[in-house]
Amino acid sequence: MVELLGEDVILWGASIRDRSPGDVHPWHSDIESLDPSGKIVSVWIGLEHTRRDSSLLIVPYSHRFGLTVQQIRSQLGKRREETTNDDIVSWARDRNERSHLLHTHREEELKVLLTGEVDLIFGDERRRLKAGQFVYYPAEFAHTLETVNETPANYLTFKWHTDSTETGEQLPFRIFDIPDDVEESESNEGFRPQLLFEGRTACLRKFHGHFSTLMPGAGYDPHVDAHDGAIVVLEGEVETVGERVGPHGVIFHPAGELHGFRNPGAAIARYLVLEFQAGQNALETSHSHVRPVRLQRVKTRLKQLLHRFGKRM
Incomplete structure (x- = not known):
């Protein structure tokens, strides 16, 4: 953690989440950590009944893409509940082939x-x-x-x-x-x-x-x-x-x-x-x-x- 955030670290939030069988939390990027310059890290720890098909899914290195899942969905006209795992994989691969997805900036x-x-x-x-x-x-x-x-x-x-x-x-x-x-x-x-x-x-x-x-x-x-x-x-x-x-x-x-x-x-x-x-x-x-x-x-x-x-x- 020190390598990511440095010596001065503040724990500003913690919670316990329950998921019932069949519950689906759609793909998203956490609003608290959208800005890479913010030096914010989220840690998820499985406590009970966690296995491969019930644990957190992530796209490695996607924090470097420069766009959130919400932004990509908006650009493509895709609704939150319609976004599938295949969509996420496709978008990640598309991002990997391009320098950027379609984006804007103030500069x-x-x-x-x-x-x-x-x-x-x-x-x-x-x-x-x-x-x-x-x-x-x-x-x-x-x-x-x-x-x-x-x-x-x-x-x-x-x-x-x-x-x-x-x-x-x-x-x-x-x-x-x-x-x-x-x-x-x-x-x-x-x-x-x-x-x-x-x-x-x-x-x-x-x-x-x-x-x-x-x-x-x-x-x-x-x-x-x-x-x-x-x-x-x-x-x-x-x-x-x-x-x-x-x-x-x-x-x-x-x-x-x-x-x-x-x-x-x-x-x-x-x-x-x-x-x-x-x-x-x-x-x-x-x-x-x-x-x-x-x-x-x-x-x-x-x-x-x-x-x-x-x-x-």
Whole structure:
């Protein structure tokens, strides 16, 4: 128990239950322990007349699924008393094959597919996402995804949330393509950005994304931005503050931090740039308790950055 809850444990409830022969308690998730972050554990102890067909039935590891039985029933239009053991097994297996069942969350999300292919599922629709594409989900947008073959898919996810809500027209759900390679003659002094999207979201005053190519030896001087930014290197190498970052590496620079880039290699560098510009209220809230930090450079390899899913899940 200490391994699950730590040293400081409170027993807040205990009861004895009787079940008459033939009684059935439908499948459910306990409301007291729905939130995994709550660090709550339920313990059931059989006292009398318990055997295999009269004891508690559980789905191992289902607390990691992210959805309750009640939520799944609601999504599928299944009544409580109609739910069978076969239904539960089927739902658990379906959850095991997917990264998630259809779900929503308060965070906005952008997902970059680096390798493999997946089907994006929302409502009754499916859209294929291939390596080099990315998708934006607004907050509370019901979605899930699943692989389409035996090859695992690897993707990088950005999520963000703020208590401040922006008004006005907002960016909708959308799938984006990374542009084709750019010839050196098309670039300006070895550097060429191409706008992919820009607009307001529920959490951000402006969410901006562009794709850039940087020719060998090219670069631009260090500068400071008033917003947080993230860069995903897709091909080649870039150097920032003396450190090299290769394919599928990620660089994060907070607002107010000095950063610049150079291509130190012999091949064209291609990378995705994301800019997160919060509203004034969110900035005041987030900055009131946070001191400026040093530039964070994430050079961790793919397996440490990505959600991996496929037949091993």
